[in-house]
Amino acid sequence: MHNIVLIGMPGVGKSTVGVILAKILGYQFVDADILIQEQEGRLLSEIISEEGVDGFVAIENRVNGSIEADRTVIATGGSVVYGKEAMEHLGRIGTVVYLKLSYEELAKRLSNIKGRGVVLREDQTLMDLYEERTPLYEKYADIVVDEEGLGVEETIEGIIEKMDEGLYKRTDC
Numbered sequence: 001m002h003n004i005v006l007i008g009m010p011g012v013g014k015s016t017v018g019v020i021l022a023k024i025l026g027y028q029f030v031d032a033d034i035l036i037q038e039q040e041g042r043l044l045s046e047i048i049s050e051e052g053v054d055g056f057v058a059i060e061n062r063v064n065g066s067i068e069a070d071r072t073v074i075a076t077g078g079s080v081v082y083g084k085e086a087m088e089h090l091g092r093i094g095t096v097v098y099l100k101l102s103y104e105e106l107a108k109r110l111s112n113i114k115g116r117g118v119v120l121r122e123d124q125t126l127m128d129l130y131e132e133r134t135p136l137y138e139k140y141a142d143i144v145v146d147e148e149g150l151g152v153e154e155t156i157e158g159i160i161e162k163m164d165e166g167l168y169k170r171t172d173c
């Protein structure tokens, strides 16, 4: 079995890069955010406002923790790393790739992509979120790809290069 699981802050490009990477590799593509919406019959923004941050994280943990896939690129949502069961499952079924971007670059990107809904607790700033999550992304990553200064295509090349270097695990389950 082999899957590629993209993790990282909202706006790093997990969804954008994931679908193109899947085409290049001949893999399937799954966006976990879309899976959550489908299974819940609600938009992410509706789930967050109706269930609150903790409720959303619990649903995200459950949905990601039960993904069954092979030869698939899985683009997760940025908050998936709060779900221990989800991350353990994803780590078992695939190579976890952390798309890393500096806070400064991310802040620029996120100013243009508002409205997507980010799991921010009361009084939490984007910087707080960045500092809280960075250790979690690093902890769960098999591979880290720094996309600072890179375009979408170069980021994809970076992922493929690191995979080709063999710095990743294949899973047999």
Ligand SMILES: Nc1ncnc2c1ncn2[C@@H]1O[C@H](COP(=O)(O)OP(=O)(O)O)[C@@H](O)[C@H]1O
Binding pocket: 008, 009, 010, 011, 012, 013, 014, 015, 016, 017, 075, 109, 147, 150, 151, 152, 153, 155
């Ligand atoms: N190097 C890059 N890699 C990925 N996305 C990039 C890059 N540079 C700019 N972008 C833009 O950043 C945005 C990423 O959005 P998205 O793929 O939805 O991120 P995520 O799924 O991680 O939240 C897109 O508008 C994309 O065009």
Ligand SMILES: O=C(O)C1=C[C@@H](OP(=O)(O)O)[C@@H](O)[C@H](O)C1
Binding pocket: 008, 009, 010, 011, 014, 015, 033, 044, 076, 077, 078, 079, 116, 117, 118, 119, 120
């Ligand atoms: O990081 C977050 O808190 C979130 C990121 C979103 O996905 P993307 O990372 O694909 O933007 C989505 O899962 C949800 O709105 C919460």
Ligand SMILES: [Mg+2]
Binding pocket: 014, 015, 016, 033, 075, 076, 077
């Ligand atoms: Mg996404």
